[in-house]
Amino acid sequence: MKQVRQLVVRHRALDPTAWTALTALADRPSGTRPTALARADLWEFEWQGAPEVEQELSQWARTANWFANPNRDRATWRRAASDATDLEAGAALASGGSGATGTGAYLVTTWRGAVRSSEHEAAARRALGMAVRVRRAQVWWLAAQGQDPARALAEAGGTSLGGLLANPHSQEARLYATSLPVPAIEEQEGR
């Protein structure tokens, strides 16, 4: 039976990339004004067979330095859409500082043709002695007080000129309006 788990890896401190992107979105002459923006690396692990492997896999993914630097990052293991992402807590705020509450929307971006990581799959095989499919992406969480965050994210990840968070000529972007599902990363075929 197919098992899928997620690791969400964000900066412990204020993420300068999220802050810069938030500033750039706020500087646009038009469009929805986001009030908070967070960014994280998103990893997905897929394997066939017993779920008992999960504990060992989770332990390895958190500590092996392949996915997260424990001195810099906070890593959150997820099994289902109802599990917390912890993204809000690290979000950059348009009003200054970091740490948001409330609801937002998620945008998952991938480089076209580079979703699976053979290096990480080989590392998992060496460490765990089993075949694990490893997918990588970035996930953005956006809140826009009094406005629709999904619409704001769609604008930010849209056309090539407006698409700050995803360039449609080389990246895929998938919007999740309310929660981040498991799995959330789509594998595309070809280049």
Place this chain on the structure above:
Amino acid sequence: MKPRVAVLQFPGVNCEAESERALAGAGLAAERIPWAAPVTALESFDAYLLPGGFLYQDRVRARAIAARHAFLDVVRRRAERGTPVLGLCNGAQVLVEAGLVPGVSVPSSETSLGAALAPNRMPGRSGYLARWVFLRVQDTACVFTQAYAPGEIVPLPMAHGEGRFEVHPHAAWSSLESARHVPFRYDAGREASQGGEMPRDSSAPRTPFPANPNGSSGDAAAVMNARGNVLALMPHPERAQALAQVPLDLPGPWGERRRRVLREGEPLWSAGPGAGIFLSLAYALGVREAAVAR
């Protein structure tokens, strides 16, 4: 009075000094314009150069933030009127992200064709790569290649992590090829096979790694706009403006010239393989006497 070239300095740029030297060597007056200068400061220049570096620390994507700077509105407007614009490495990424190149429409599509510079695709490794590569000059109307002969091989250093030219859908790549938007292609150098059967997919790399160092579509090292006055070039000609910068162990005629310096005393600071880019620009701007000659 020498033609004036604005060298745009965004936070994180690190090639502005040698870019200015290369422009000066070609007989042009380079003037550095920092990012916080008023936008009106850009209006009166004869050409624009966007040097390489790590603009805004490559946050979000390399070039993503700089491409949305107000300077690009001025550069775009001037480019549409024919003013030459050169982007090198990270500067090339900015021009592509901002849509100044390729700037063409796809037949049977309502949208203009956009390109992107995606992460390098290399066998058995990923990330950043720095090495010398060979480019073959294509027969195009590019302002920046007129000092070279079509088919000429130009060795230049490259150093980037996101240098793979990409269009979506891939089928649209043939539009760029047929419209001769690719003035430089990666080449295996003088040992390169001539002719041969082309791959069925025109966007597929034809030259293997490491000659094509990033898996770029159609072996493209540069893409230009339809008019030929805007060039996005990933390798660094400013780091090969003088013969002294050519490695002693580089194969081919330029390496041989560099070795000859040791034997016969040819001037070490004569023009290198990259100088032709800047001399071409100078020629287009009416300069007939450059400090260096090819």
